Amino acid sequence: DSGVTQTPKHLITATGQRVTLRCSPRSGDLSVYWYQQSLDQGLQFLIQYYNGEERAKGNILERFSAQQFPDLHSELNLSSLELGDSALYFCASSPTVTSGGLANTQYFGPGTRLTVL
Amino acid sequence: AQKITQTQPGMFVQEKEAVTLDCTYDTSDPSYGLFWYKQPSSGEMIFLIYQGSYDQQNATEGRYSLNFQKARKSANLVISASQLGDSAMYFCAMTDRGSTLGRLYFGRGTQLTVWP
Numbered sequence: 001d002s003g004v005t006q007t008p009k010h011l012i013t014a015t016g017q018r019v020t021l022r023c024s025p026r027s028g029d030l031s032v033y034w035y036q037q038s039l040d041q042g043l044q045f046l047i048q049y050y051n052g053e054e055r056a057k058g059n060i061l062e063r064f065s066a067q068q069f070p071d072l073h074s075e076l077n078l079s080s081l082e083l084g085d086s087a088l089y090f091c092a093s094s095p096t097v098t099s100g101g102l103a104n105t106q107y108f109g110p111g112t113r114l115t116v117l
Numbered sequence: 118a119q120k121i122t123q124t125q126p127g128m129f130v131q132e133k134e135a136v137t138l139d140c141t142y143d144t145s146d147p148s149y150g151l152f153w154y155k156q157p158s159s160g161e162m163i164f165l166i167y168q169g170s171y172d173q174q175n176a177t178e179g180r181y182s183l184n185f186q187k188a189r190k191s192a193n194l195v196i197s198a199s200q201l202g203d204s205a206m207y208f209c210a211m212t213d214r215g216s217t218l219g220r221l222y223f224g225r226g227t228q229l230t231v232w233p
Binding site: 002031033035042043045048055056058088090092094101102104105106107108109110111113 | 150152154160161162163164167169208210219220221222223224225226
Protein backbone atom coordinates (compact mmCIF):
# COMPACT_ATOMS: atom_id res chain seq x y z
CA ASP A 1 0.00 0.00 0.00
CA SER A 2 1.60 3.25 -1.21
CA GLY A 3 -0.50 5.47 1.03
CA VAL A 4 -2.03 7.26 -1.98
CA THR A 5 -5.75 6.69 -2.36
CA GLN A 6 -7.86 7.13 -5.46
CA THR A 7 -11.59 6.92 -5.95
CA PRO A 8 -13.46 5.48 -7.67
CA LYS A 9 -11.55 2.39 -8.72
CA HIS A 10 -13.70 1.89 -11.80
CA LEU A 11 -15.87 4.31 -13.73
CA ILE A 12 -18.07 3.56 -16.70
CA THR A 13 -19.77 6.40 -18.48
CA ALA A 14 -21.03 7.52 -21.88
CA THR A 15 -19.55 9.83 -24.47
CA GLY A 16 -20.19 13.48 -23.82
CA GLN A 17 -20.42 13.05 -20.07
CA ARG A 18 -18.29 14.60 -17.32
CA VAL A 19 -16.57 12.73 -14.48
CA THR A 20 -14.43 13.62 -11.48
CA LEU A 21 -11.57 11.49 -10.23
CA ARG A 22 -10.35 11.98 -6.69
CA CYS A 23 -6.93 11.52 -5.13
CA SER A 24 -5.59 11.81 -1.62
CA PRO A 25 -1.80 11.99 -1.38
CA ARG A 26 0.40 10.28 1.18
CA SER A 27 0.50 11.97 4.54
CA GLY A 28 2.98 14.84 4.39
CA ASP A 29 3.28 14.95 0.61
CA LEU A 30 2.59 18.35 -0.90
CA SER A 31 2.97 17.51 -4.58
CA VAL A 32 0.38 15.64 -6.63
CA TYR A 33 0.82 14.39 -10.18
CA TRP A 34 -1.75 12.99 -12.59
CA TYR A 35 -0.84 10.45 -15.28
CA GLN A 36 -2.86 8.73 -17.98
CA GLN A 37 -2.05 5.20 -19.10
CA SER A 38 -3.47 3.97 -22.39
CA LEU A 39 -2.47 1.20 -24.75
CA ASP A 40 -1.52 3.51 -27.60
CA GLN A 41 0.06 6.39 -25.66
CA GLY A 42 1.59 4.53 -22.73
CA LEU A 43 2.06 6.47 -19.49
CA GLN A 44 1.66 10.19 -20.08
CA PHE A 45 2.09 13.01 -17.57
CA LEU A 46 -0.96 15.25 -17.39
CA ILE A 47 -0.52 17.86 -14.68
CA GLN A 48 1.21 18.61 -11.38
CA TYR A 49 0.10 20.53 -8.33
CA TYR A 50 2.15 21.63 -5.38
CA ASN A 51 0.55 22.87 -2.17
CA GLY A 52 -2.57 23.98 -3.98
CA GLU A 53 -0.98 25.60 -7.00
CA GLU A 54 -0.54 24.29 -10.51
CA ARG A 55 3.15 23.82 -11.22
CA ALA A 56 3.40 21.99 -14.53
CA LYS A 57 1.28 20.84 -17.41
CA GLY A 58 1.96 17.95 -19.73
CA ASN A 59 -0.20 16.42 -22.41
CA ILE A 60 -3.46 17.47 -20.85
CA LEU A 61 -6.42 18.18 -23.08
CA GLU A 62 -8.39 21.39 -22.72
CA ARG A 63 -11.43 19.27 -21.81
CA PHE A 64 -9.54 18.13 -18.72
CA SER A 65 -8.86 20.21 -15.64
CA ALA A 66 -7.60 19.61 -12.14
CA GLN A 67 -7.26 21.28 -8.80
CA GLN A 68 -5.67 20.69 -5.44
CA PHE A 69 -7.59 21.68 -2.35
CA PRO A 70 -6.35 23.14 0.96
CA ASP A 71 -6.41 19.66 2.54
CA LEU A 72 -4.09 18.63 -0.36
CA HIS A 73 -6.45 16.18 -1.97
CA SER A 74 -6.76 16.63 -5.72
CA GLU A 75 -9.47 16.15 -8.30
CA LEU A 76 -9.16 15.56 -12.03
CA ASN A 77 -12.19 16.64 -14.02
CA LEU A 78 -12.76 15.14 -17.45
CA SER A 79 -15.54 16.59 -19.57
CA SER A 80 -17.10 16.01 -23.00
CA LEU A 81 -15.74 12.51 -22.78
CA GLU A 82 -14.74 10.65 -25.93
CA LEU A 83 -14.10 6.97 -26.53
CA GLY A 84 -10.39 7.69 -26.69
CA ASP A 85 -10.40 8.97 -23.11
CA SER A 86 -10.84 5.42 -21.87
CA ALA A 87 -7.69 4.76 -19.87
CA LEU A 88 -6.21 4.11 -16.45
CA TYR A 89 -5.69 7.38 -14.61
CA PHE A 90 -3.07 7.48 -11.90
CA CYS A 91 -2.42 9.97 -9.20
CA ALA A 92 1.02 10.06 -7.62
CA SER A 93 2.40 12.12 -4.76
CA SER A 94 5.81 13.20 -3.52
CA PRO A 95 7.03 15.37 -0.67
CA THR A 96 8.21 18.38 -2.67
CA VAL A 97 8.27 19.80 -6.16
CA THR A 98 11.95 19.63 -7.07
CA SER A 99 13.14 17.22 -9.70
CA GLY A 100 14.58 13.78 -9.09
CA GLY A 101 16.11 12.49 -5.91
CA LEU A 102 15.19 9.43 -3.91
CA ALA A 103 13.58 11.64 -1.29
CA ASN A 104 11.17 12.93 -3.89
CA THR A 105 10.16 9.56 -5.29
CA GLN A 106 6.64 9.53 -6.61
CA TYR A 107 4.34 6.95 -5.07
CA PHE A 108 1.32 5.97 -7.09
CA GLY A 109 -2.24 5.33 -6.14
CA PRO A 110 -4.11 2.24 -7.38
CA GLY A 111 -5.55 4.14 -10.33
CA THR A 112 -9.04 4.80 -11.66
CA ARG A 113 -10.01 2.78 -14.70
CA LEU A 114 -12.26 4.91 -16.89
CA THR A 115 -14.33 3.29 -19.60
CA VAL A 116 -16.22 5.55 -21.99
CA LEU A 117 -18.94 3.78 -23.96
CA ALA B 118 12.49 12.82 -28.63
CA GLN B 119 12.01 9.65 -26.67
CA LYS B 120 13.52 10.09 -23.25
CA ILE B 121 13.30 6.46 -22.16
CA THR B 122 13.61 3.42 -24.41
CA GLN B 123 12.77 -0.11 -23.39
CA THR B 124 13.47 -2.38 -26.33
CA GLN B 125 12.14 -5.63 -24.89
CA PRO B 126 8.35 -5.83 -25.13
CA GLY B 127 8.41 -9.20 -23.39
CA MET B 128 10.87 -11.33 -21.44
CA PHE B 129 10.62 -14.85 -20.10
CA VAL B 130 12.63 -16.30 -17.24
CA GLN B 131 12.50 -19.49 -15.27
CA GLU B 132 11.86 -19.32 -11.56
CA LYS B 133 15.04 -18.84 -9.45
CA GLU B 134 17.00 -17.53 -12.42
CA ALA B 135 18.22 -13.94 -12.84
CA VAL B 136 16.87 -11.64 -15.53
CA THR B 137 17.96 -8.26 -16.91
CA LEU B 138 15.46 -5.74 -18.23
CA ASP B 139 16.98 -3.12 -20.50
CA CYS B 140 16.52 0.62 -20.33
CA THR B 141 18.31 3.41 -22.15
CA TYR B 142 17.67 7.09 -21.60
CA ASP B 143 18.31 10.36 -23.30
CA THR B 144 19.07 13.61 -21.56
CA SER B 145 21.62 16.40 -21.78
CA ASP B 146 21.05 17.36 -18.16
CA PRO B 147 23.91 16.21 -15.88
CA SER B 148 21.46 15.91 -12.98
CA TYR B 149 18.75 13.31 -13.35
CA GLY B 150 17.10 10.43 -11.56
CA LEU B 151 16.23 6.99 -12.86
CA PHE B 152 13.41 4.87 -11.46
CA TRP B 153 11.97 1.44 -12.00
CA TYR B 154 8.33 0.64 -11.31
CA LYS B 155 6.47 -2.65 -11.36
CA GLN B 156 2.88 -2.94 -12.54
CA PRO B 157 1.23 -6.29 -11.76
CA SER B 158 -1.90 -7.37 -13.58
CA SER B 159 -3.94 -5.76 -10.81
CA GLY B 160 -2.82 -2.40 -12.19
CA GLU B 161 -1.08 -0.54 -9.39
CA MET B 162 2.35 1.02 -9.94
CA ILE B 163 4.92 -0.08 -7.37
CA PHE B 164 8.22 1.76 -6.90
CA LEU B 165 11.18 -0.61 -6.94
CA ILE B 166 14.49 1.19 -7.12
CA TYR B 167 16.15 4.56 -7.74
CA GLN B 168 19.50 5.63 -9.19
CA GLY B 169 20.75 9.21 -9.15
CA SER B 170 23.05 10.45 -11.89
CA TYR B 171 25.73 11.39 -9.38
CA ASP B 172 25.53 8.17 -7.40
CA GLN B 173 28.88 6.41 -7.46
CA GLN B 174 27.54 2.95 -6.78
CA ASN B 175 24.83 0.95 -8.48
CA ALA B 176 21.60 0.93 -6.50
CA THR B 177 20.42 -2.26 -4.88
CA GLU B 178 17.17 -3.09 -3.12
CA GLY B 179 16.74 -6.66 -2.03
CA ARG B 180 16.60 -8.85 -5.15
CA TYR B 181 16.60 -5.77 -7.39
CA SER B 182 19.74 -4.06 -8.59
CA LEU B 183 20.32 -1.40 -11.16
CA ASN B 184 23.18 -1.78 -13.62
CA PHE B 185 23.94 1.89 -14.24
CA GLN B 186 26.29 2.64 -17.15
CA LYS B 187 26.40 6.39 -17.41
CA ALA B 188 28.53 6.64 -20.55
CA ARG B 189 26.16 4.31 -22.38
CA LYS B 190 23.12 6.04 -20.85
CA SER B 191 21.71 2.74 -19.72
CA ALA B 192 20.01 1.76 -16.48
CA ASN B 193 19.16 -1.92 -16.66
CA LEU B 194 17.17 -3.61 -13.92
CA VAL B 195 18.49 -6.93 -12.70
CA ILE B 196 16.15 -9.21 -10.79
CA SER B 197 17.93 -12.07 -9.07
CA ALA B 198 16.33 -15.35 -8.05
CA SER B 199 13.10 -14.67 -9.94
CA GLN B 200 9.82 -15.62 -8.31
CA LEU B 201 6.43 -16.32 -9.85
CA GLY B 202 5.17 -13.13 -8.23
CA ASP B 203 7.67 -11.12 -10.28
CA SER B 204 5.51 -11.65 -13.35
CA ALA B 205 4.40 -8.13 -14.22
CA MET B 206 5.01 -5.14 -16.46
CA TYR B 207 8.16 -3.21 -15.58
CA PHE B 208 8.62 0.45 -16.40
CA CYS B 209 11.80 2.49 -16.48
CA ALA B 210 11.32 6.20 -15.80
CA MET B 211 13.39 9.34 -15.50
CA THR B 212 13.21 12.84 -14.13
CA ASP B 213 15.50 15.68 -15.08
CA ARG B 214 15.54 19.43 -14.86
CA GLY B 215 14.18 19.72 -18.39
CA SER B 216 10.87 21.21 -19.29
CA THR B 217 8.99 20.22 -16.19
CA LEU B 218 10.45 19.75 -12.75
CA GLY B 219 9.66 16.47 -11.14
CA ARG B 220 7.59 14.85 -13.86
CA LEU B 221 8.39 11.29 -14.78
CA TYR B 222 9.12 10.24 -18.33
CA PHE B 223 8.22 6.57 -18.80
CA GLY B 224 9.31 3.93 -21.24
CA ARG B 225 6.80 1.64 -22.91
CA GLY B 226 7.52 -1.15 -20.47
CA THR B 227 8.66 -4.78 -20.54
CA GLN B 228 6.26 -7.59 -19.74
CA LEU B 229 8.12 -10.15 -17.64
CA THR B 230 6.79 -13.68 -17.34
CA VAL B 231 8.31 -16.03 -14.78
CA TRP B 232 7.64 -19.71 -15.40
CA PRO B 233 8.05 -22.59 -12.96
